[in-house]
Amino acid sequence: MIPEIDSQIGILVYSTNFTGTGGKIRQKPEDFEVSEVISDNALKSIKNDVGESGYAVYKLRKKKIDTNHAIADIYRKKGIRLKSLGLKDASAITEQFVCSQGKTKGIDDYDTEKYSIKKIGFVKKPLSKKDMISNHFKIKISNPSKPVSEFCDFNKILNFYGYQRFGSKRPVTHLVGKAIVQRDFKKAVDLILSFTSSYDYKENIEIREKLSDPANYKKYLEYVPPQMDIERIVLKEMIDHSDALGAIRSVPLTIRRFYVQAYQSFLFNHSLSSAFQEGEDLFSAESNDVCFDKKGIIGKYLKGLDQNLAIPFIGYSYYKKTRFDYHISKILKNEEITPKDFFIKEMQEVSNEGGFRQASICCTDYSSSDENLVEFSLSRGSFATILLREIIKPQDPIADGF
DSSP states (O other): OHHHHHHHTTTTSOOOOOOOOBSOOOSGGGGEOOOOEOOHHHHHHHHOOOOGEEEEEEEEESSOHHHHHHHHHHHHHHOOOOEESSSOOOSSSEEEEEEEEEEOOOOEEOOOSSSEEEEEESSSSSSGGGGGEEEEEEOOOOOOOOGGGGOOOOSSSSOOGGGEEEESOOOOHHHHHHHTTOOOOOHHHHHHHOOOOOOOOOHHHHHHHHHGGGGGGGGGGGGTTOOOOHHHHHHHHHHOOOHHHHHHTOOOOHHHHHHHHHHHHHHHHHHHHHHHHHHHOSOOOTTTTTTEEETOEEEOOTTTSEEEEEEEEOOOTOOSSSHHHHHHHHHHHHOOGGGGGOGGGGGGGGGOOOOOSSSSEEEEEEEOTSSHHHHHEEEETOOHHHHHHHHHHSSSSTTTTO
């Protein structure tokens, strides 16, 4: 049976018939470790002698804080703007590369309780997400009902977007994104301020229930906790100007773009589920399919080449000529959305043309141990929680650490 939260984010199937080990993940941060792997060319481009004529590169190691909040804290305290190659959530020990947004001599190594940053050199042009080729994971599964080593279907898993893409305990990001795409900015404000989930903290639910009434905005602003930083930004703007579009535009651009991307991720998950349920072969390509090659270059299927099937990621430049248009068109109709809606005149900076995403996960270096440790690498953009979901088959993913 598919858990309710999976259905809410568009995941309607399991990829494998494995019955599941049960168990929990992330019982403590040390149970879930992830580190970025960048290309050899990117590594070779990092030098120690470029100085102010180059962009500074750092290793950011953190726990109990997500990437965006760590980078924001570094800017507040050290005055340097950094850009990450990928986002890492708070419920893990993570190590990733970050790069300065301007040429600089950099800052000294810096440590806090939640993160440390260490300069490793300079590059002549900024690193980008294309330089990251994979993430390596080392994860402990606590209290499984049978050995983790029994799972061996790691190369037959659909490439769903994972729970953290949608807010995990509070799966709202895609709903905000849909409201933005539909130009219903008042609804987007309402969702940011008052959407509740049974997994949220009791205190948060109470304040969100109060904020469901705009008449309470000014009265309860001081009770909104600091960790609800986006909510505070939106709330202040609504109190000052009563302008829903302006309130959404006051949210940092990276977060606004993330909302739209989360809705695209929901549509992708739903499309992938639908195609799988209808019997489409999603683990091999055929004539007229769009594919990625081993270097990540996209093109049409060519017999004899080592290629990975790709499925459209909906945006205003949606490519209809694939065998998946049947499934995607039905979902868009039910959602009352068209691809052109992703060009947002009122907020062009969050418009998204879409593209393609690999249909199945590319997992390498997979191993498991008698201590119920699993270790593996996933290509950029794939989620470890989706592989772990197939191993554990959790009845309640959020309660089990997902």
